[in-house]
Amino acid sequence: MKKFILKNLFSIFGEKKKEQLRIITFHDILREDHDKFLNLIQYLKKNWNIITPDQSKNIINSKDLKDLKVNKKNILITFDDAFKSQKIITEKFLDPLNIKALFFIVSDFVKISSKDEAHKFIKKNFFKDQNLDHNIDLEANNMSLDDLRYLVSKGHTIGGHTKTHKQLSKIKDKDTLIKEIIDSKKFLENEIGIKIEDFAYTFGDLDSINKVSVDIIMKNFNYLYSGLRGNNSNISSKILRRDAVDMKEDFEVISAYLNGYVDLIYNKKLIKLEKWNC
Ligand SMILES: [Zn+2]
Numbered sequence: 001m002k003k004f005i006l007k008n009l010f011s012i013f014g015e016k017k018k019e020q021l022r023i024i025t026f027h028d029i030l031r032e033d034h035d036k037f038l039n040l041i042q043y044l045k046k047n048w049n050i051i052t053p054d055q056s057k058n059i060i061n062s063k064d065l066k067d068l069k070v071n072k073k074n075i076l077i078t079f080d081d082a083f084k085s086q087k088i089i090t091e092k093f094l095d096p097l098n099i100k101a102l103f104f105i106v107s108d109f110v111k112i113s114s115k116d117e118a119h120k121f122i123k124k125n126f127f128k129d130q131n132l133d134h135n136i137d138l139e140a141n142n143m144s145l146d147d148l149r150y151l152v153s154k155g156h157t158i159g160g161h162t163k164t165h166k167q168l169s170k171i172k173d174k175d176t177l178i179k180e181i182i183d184s185k186k187f188l189e190n191e192i193g194i195k196i197e198d199f200a201y202t203f204g205d206l207d208s209i210n211k212v213s214v215d216i217i218m219k220n221f222n223y224l225y226s227g228l229r230g231n232n233s234n235i236s237s238k239i240l241r242r243d244a245v246d247m248k249e250d251f252e253v254i255s256a257y258l259n260g261y262v263d264l265i266y267n268k269k270l271i272k273l274e275k276w277n278c
Pocket residue numbers: 080081161165201202203
């Protein structure tokens with residue numbers, strides 16, 4: 001029902017002219033969705049200004065968007081979890097278009113060297129509800145450290161996304177929190193030879209976030225990416241909003257999200273989240 005309403009809203013009102021900095025998130029991109037992914041990127045290229053992670057930070061740090069010679073509708077592409085498919089579509093579609101993205105990496109996932117192990121890891125760690133029987137894409141696999149080095153060599157940015165994809169709000173002891181947040185960052189920095197300043201929450205909903213983990217993250221990273229939808233232009237916080245894109249959703253529904261048709265629903269949650277960073 002909600003999707004039906006969104007689809008119609010977008011069909012009637014279309015692209016909004018409002019000033020925007022949206023950050024979109026992809027997860028595993030199945031082979032059957034490659035064409036749709038390319039169509040979406042081409043649509044965004046036409047209607048939005050696809051920016052680099054650095055340009056996104058310039059906008060966030062700038063008090064006045066008009067100081068920056070950028071379009072009104074800016075969008076940054078991010079990927080979560082370190083699925084192999086993300087490297088494949090980057091090589092195939094993003095690199096030829098010179099689009100730079102931000103990849104949030106689960107550091108234990110990129111250590112895996114067999115598909116069987118990767119599937120076990122996905123089943124064990126990537127779903128919030130362990131009681132449900134989750135279907136895993138048979139082709140799903142993890143990126144390797146060499147894949148990450150490749151992405152960096154192409155000008156993409158690497159961010160942290162914990163060690164084993166734990167739900168941080170549910171962790172009681174500080175040692176585990178430090179392992180998940182800080183040790184995973186150090187491991188990637190040492191292995192790839194980079195500095196990491198971006199961190200994305202696992203699961204991303206407010207229930208998965210709490211003050212203790214926000215404090216540790218903000219001491220060790222410059223930018224925190226949630227999974228709460230919203231516009232990031234003219235915000236005073238370094239806790240950022242993101243729009244998850246489900247490749248199974250209709251194009252109009254994705255566009256409705258990106259144009260902020262559901263942002264109001266997230267306002268209260270965002271206020272609560274930003275208060276934790278004081
Ligand atoms: Zn994730």
